[in-house]
Amino acid sequence: MSDVGISGLSVTYGATRAVNALDLEVAEGEWLTLVGPNGAGKSSILRALARLTPYAGRIEIGREDVARLAGRQLARRVAIVLQVPHMPAGMTVAQYVMLGRSPHLGYLGRERPRDVEVVAEVLKRLSLDAFAGRTLDQLSGGERQRAAIGRALAQEAPVLLIDEPTSSLDISRQQEVLELIDEVRASRGLTVIAAMHDLTLAGQYADRLALLVDGRLVMAGRPDEVLTEPVISNHYGAKVHVIRDGSDTPAVLPVRARKSKDPA
Amino acid sequence: MTAQVIAAPLRVAGLPRLRWLPATIGVAALLGAALLGVLVGPAHISAGTVLQVLTGSTNGDPGQASILWQLRFPRVGLGALVGAMLATAGAAYQGVFRNPLADPYLLGAAAGANLGATLAIAFGSGALLIGVNVVPLAAFVGAGVAVGAAYVLGRTVTGVRSTTALILAGVAVATFFNAVQTYVQQTQTDTIRQVYSWILGRLVTAGWDGVVLVLPYIGISVGVILLHRRLLDALSVGDEEVTSLGISARRVRLLVVVAATLGTAAAVAIAGTIAFVGIIVPHTVRLLFGRSYRVVIPLSVLFGGAFLVLADTAARTVVAPAELSIGVVTAFIGAPFFIVVMRSTRAAEL
Numbered sequence: 187m188s189d190v191g192i193s194g195l196s197v198t199y200g201a202t203r204a205v206n207a208l209d210l211e212v213a214e215g216e217w218l219t220l221v222g223p224n225g226a227g228k229s230s231i232l233r234a235l236a237r238l239t240p241y242a243g244r245i246e247i248g249r250e251d252v253a254r255l256a257g258r259q260l261a262r263r264v265a266i267v268l269q270v271p272h273m274p275a276g277m278t279v280a281q282y283v284m285l286g287r288s289p290h291l292g293y294l295g296r297e298r299p300r301d302v303e304v305v306a307e308v309l310k311r312l313s314l315d316a317f318a319g320r321t322l323d324q325l326s327g328g329e330r331q332r333a334a335i336g337r338a339l340a341q342e343a344p345v346l347l348i349d350e351p352t353s354s355l356d357i358s359r360q361q362e363v364l365e366l367i368d369e370v371r372a373s374r375g376l377t378v379i380a381a382m383h384d385l386t387l388a389g390q391y392a393d394r395l396a397l398l399v400d401g402r403l404v405m406a407g408r409p410d411e412v413l414t415e416p417v418i419s420n421h422y423g424a425k426v427h428v429i430r431d432g433s434d435t436p437a438v439l440p441v442r443a444r445k446s447k448d449p450a
Numbered sequence: 451m452t453a454q455v456i457a458a459p460l461r462v463a464g465l466p467r468l469r470w471l472p473a474t475i476g477v478a479a480l481l482g483a484a485l486l487g488v489l490v491g492p493a494h495i496s497a498g499t500v501l502q503v504l505t506g507s508t509n510g511d512p513g514q515a516s517i518l519w520q521l522r523f524p525r526v527g528l529g530a531l532v533g534a535m536l537a538t539a540g541a542a543y544q545g546v547f548r549n550p551l552a553d554p555y556l557l558g559a560a561a562g563a564n565l566g567a568t569l570a571i572a573f574g575s576g577a578l579l580i581g582v583n584v585v586p587l588a589a590f591v592g593a594g595v596a597v598g599a600a601y602v603l604g605r606t607v608t609g610v611r612s613t614t615a616l617i618l619a620g621v622a623v624a625t626f627f628n629a630v631q632t633y634v635q636q637t638q639t640d641t642i643r644q645v646y647s648w649i650l651g652r653l654v655t656a657g658w659d660g661v662v663l664v665l666p667y668i669g670i671s672v673g674v675i676l677l678h679r680r681l682l683d684a685l686s687v688g689d690e691e692v693t694s695l696g697i698s699a700r701r702v703r704l705l706v707v708v709a710a711t712l713g714t715a716a717a718v719a720i721a722g723t724i725a726f727v728g729i730i731v732p733h734t735v736r737l738l739f740g741r742s743y744r745v746v747i748p749l750s751v752l753f754g755g756a757f758l759v760l761a762d763t764a765a766r767t768v769v770a771p772a773e774l775s776i777g778v779v780t781a782f783i784g785a786p787f788f789i790v791v792m793r794s795t796r797a798a799e800l
Contacts, residue, residue, distance in 0.1 A: 236694050261696030268694075274686040276741040280464030285684055289696035294677045299460060306462050319464035341695070 188263070188344030188377040189214045190235070194243035197230040197401075204230040206401040208243070214344075217371060217378040219388040221412070222398035223422050228381035229269065230401075232347045235379065236266040247345055261289035265338035266347040271330075273322040279333050280318040283308055286340025308336045312366065328359035335363070339370060346371070348380045352387060360384075364391045385438040389413050397421060410436055466683075466742030468749070476752030480530065483756040487526040487763045492771065493517055524658045528720065529762040530755035531661065532653070533727055535668045535717045537754020539710035540728020541735075541746050542675045545682035546703045547613050553728040554714040557620035557707070558596035561627035563718040566592020567648050568631045572638040585648070586663070586719035592627075593715035599623050601707065612689070612700070650775030651722035653762050664716040671713025672751055678706050682743035724758070724777045730784040731757055734791050757784070 190212040197205040205227040212218045220228040234241040237252060237260055245252040247263050255263070265286070273282065286308075287301040309315040312332045317325065325333060331351065338346060351367065352360035368391055371378050382388040388395060389409030396406040399421050405412055413436045418426050429437040488500055495514050503515045539554035547556065555561070570588035600623040604616035635645050681702045684692050689699040718724075735749045761779040768774055 238690055238694060256696075257693065257698055258696035261694060264694075266694050268691065272688040272691055277683075277686065278464035278466070280462045281466055281683070281742065282687075284465060285687065285695060288684060291680075294681075296680065297465075302460050302462055302465070305465075306460055309462065318462055 188248055188375075190345060190377060190379065191246040191249075192231075192235075192243070195231065195234060195245065196242045197227065197234050197239055198242075199230075204401050205234065205241070208398075208401075208403055210396060210403060210406065212377055212379055214377055215371070215375045216394065217368070217380070217392045218394050218396060218406075219392035220379070220381045220396050220398060221383075221385060221388050222404075225400070226398040227401040228398060229349050231398075232266060232349050232379065232381055235345075235347055236260075236264050238266070258289045261341060261343065263343050264345045264347060265341040265343040267334045267338045267349065267351065269349040269353060271334040271337075273330060273333070275321065275323040277322050278319055279314055279322065279325070279336075280305060280309065282322055282333055283314070283336040283340050286337040289341055289343075304340055304342065308339045311339075311370070312336045327354050328356075328362065331355060331359070331363055332366070335367065344375070345377045345379070348378065350381060350383065352382070352384060360387060367391070385413055385418070386436075389438070390435045413438055466740060466744050468745050472739045472745065472749055473752075476749050476756075479756040480752050480759075483759040483763075484526050484530060487529065487759045488518065488522045490763050490767055491517070491522060495522075524661050525653055525762065526759055527658075527661045528664070529653050529759040531664055531668050532717045532721045532724065533731075533758025533761075534672060534751045534755040535664075535713045536724060536727040537731035537750040537757070538672050538675050538747060539714045539717075541732035541743065541750045542678070542682065542706050542710045543728070544732060545685060545743055546706050547617060548686060548688075549613075549617070550733070551729070552617075553725075554710060554717075555624075555723065555725075555728070556617060557600040557711070558624040558627060559593040559711055559714045559718060560723040561624035561631065562592035562594070562596025563589040563715065563723060564592070564649055565596075565627045565631040565634075566590070567719075567722075568634050568645050571641050571644050571648065572634055589648075590715045590719035593718055594711065596623050596627055597707070597711040597715075601704075613703075647775065648722050649777075651724035651777040651780075652773070653721055653765075653776060660720045664720050667716035668713045671709045671716075674709035675706060675713075676747055676751075678702060678709075679743040679747045682706070682747070722775075722777065724780055726777075726780045726784045727754060727758060730780075730788045734788060737791050 192208055192210040195205055195208040196203060208231065220231060222228055230239060233239040235245055235252070252260060283305050284297060284301065287297060287304060290301065291297065306315070309318050312335065314329070314332055314336055317329060322330065322333060346367070348367065351363055355363060364387060367378060370376060380392070392409060394406060395409050395412040397404045397412050397417065404421055405417070410430070413428055415426060415428050418424055418428070418438065425441045425443055427439045427441050429439060485497065485500070489495060489497060493514065495518065499511070499514050500518065503518050536554055540552070543552040543554060543556050544550055566588035567585050570585040574584050600616065600620040603623065604612070604619035607615040607619065635642055681697060684695065684697055685699060685702060692699045731754045732746055732750045735746050735753055739745050739749055758780070761783065762776050764783065765774040765776045765779045
């Protein structure tokens, strides 16, 4: 069971309330993407789900209260890829991906053949097998992102949280990474909760979008329901053109209020 | 007849493990250094005699056997133990604090030991407590109190990363203890030479007492750190990410710091505050054999032991019949050696 239930979730940093009384359900195998302007609370929600930040309210994964799980139990249910993962220089890709097996080992345990098998499979699946012995500092941005996802997949957790998976990647690598996540989601039945800024990409890959503003859920629904010109203009304060080509994944195009090439 | 295919164990490139060659070099270095340490001294003793004495042969000169058993074996043994401990503790501290300049004295162990020893020398030199000389005992207690105070103080600070808070607390405690130590030293000028000699470190022992005294602490400490080598690698991704992997960074840090402190306190209690070993040895191992703690910790045990035995051999031969302080030798040969290693490999790997 990997459905996620969030009720009354609040995250506070000092006097700032980053997430305010959030209620949200994510079905098993669903891809939900959190969207919203900067400071909307997207990352804070992901961090609370992974228990990396204190929170008030209740989070359930497969009907189990996250607050009651031991650290290792939680890490076997939830894997998170942070926006800027820390990648120690000198650590090899294989060693980094192997860290994902930690929740399956005892405190002082050592990796068994099964763990090596999982790492080999993940490296192959992410086309990282040729880089296994290379150190993380020798990788390109796209390869590093794949390594970070590889570590999360090696956890074999049914829920994958991913914060801005495509930031700092070129358009081709963005597609590559998102396709990869979708492929793994389909084959493993993963529940994916992502936070993204790019609305078009968010709409193309997610089953549902949840729009947040100032820590509150404004609306949740299919991408074509959320990505409308009035909604975006109202909550982002941005002027956009939403292109619908007949499919249910609209493209969001920013529009300049005044073109610089216009004669003064 | 059916053909049976036995699958070979799966190998993935890039997974760190201690390989035979570096391990063999480490063992050879330790044994070589120990042999040299046993052979060198005012009385000439041949390698054959050492072998005879070790194997219990009765043909040897009883005087030489006595020199070996009473003086040289325990001294070499103590050097190996203290060196292994300081190098391992240095590597462990660098791992838990993710700071390449961390050494076993980072949280105030040296300052605490120095104050404890200074107080004991100034006010109770030669005194015994339950049959044990009070100076190492006071140094042990001083080191423990200083690191304990730094830990408690570091935990109460909020608003900065827990490792940063701990290091800052260590600096504050060390500064305070150093101030008290300097004050006591200046008001008790008749013992100043003794205090300096202690602070710079020495391995002068009579028999096996010192070895027996530190062995349990160093054994437990090195054992606990060795068991944590996988977790020390995991800590390098940072507290937050290691937490998301189900590992309690705080628990790892506490256990490793307690183990490293216990061993370091035992080492400084018996040998004084020998500098540089905890930085030079782990970094040299890293530069030569790889950065994973699965490699760095066991090799630091071996090379740390070898390095200090060699340094001690130099300390008692260079100005013989007098002896140099071992801390002078470790700095004198260690620092240039470290620079050579650093220049000849990739310094960025530090």
